[in-house]
Amino acid sequence: MSALIEARNLTIHRTGSTEPVLRDVDFRILSGEIVTVLGPNGSGKSSLVRALLGHLPLAAGRITRRPDLRVGYVPQRMQFETAIPMTVRRFLSLPRRIGDDAAALVLARTGADGMQSRQMTQLSGGQFQRVLLARALLHDPHLLVLDEPTQGLDQPGIVAFYRLIEEVRRQTGAAVLMVSHDLLVVMRASDRVVCLNGHICCEGSPDHVSGAPEYRALFGTGAEGTLALYRHHHDHDHDGDEACDRHHHPAGAS
Structure with missing residues (x-):
């Protein structure tokens, strides 16, 4: 399967500096995948997302996006001025106006009927969060990007x-790229978890990553097992897990 987005040897510098916030990152997300990027504050999670979406310049490496790629985005923070009225219906029509039927349909899909x-406030x-997700789904994205959605x-x-995200994936087939810094809110339905701290420390299934020494070194010895908040019962198979030391020992390296 071809990737929706693929990054190779990605390096990003901090603004106004030659110090890398991310270095030598390889990343890809396939159609229909749920991938969670996990890491502490300052680990480069938001920089990775911004670079993947073309909003941040690269110091090195390259990013390839599918030419017809449609992305729905749920930002980490969105604030509304309480003095300025903003209904849910009006919010859904920004910046592109939509009809009442389309608004009702997408709100029903996310349980915001x-x-x-x-008023948004x-x-x-x-x-x-359900309204933000509804807005992100308006134009049938191939990829949903959720930045700290919980x-x-x-x-x-x-x-x-x-559960809602899992149902949306089932209904639409959209891939989901989720960002989190909280060990307790990693989605068990994730096909892959990518543990980030300036580079990719390890990646694989939630079970695989939670037991990896790189994960425990980053988050502490008591972190093992903390990915078990939401257990997903798979009724389908995924390709084999990525080895957590793949980025430390690439194929062919001695």
């Missing part, structure tokens, strides 16, 4: 949101 007239955390949600809200 009937919220068109609600009056939504709960879970409702807000930030501020409680544990039941996190589990509900992850």
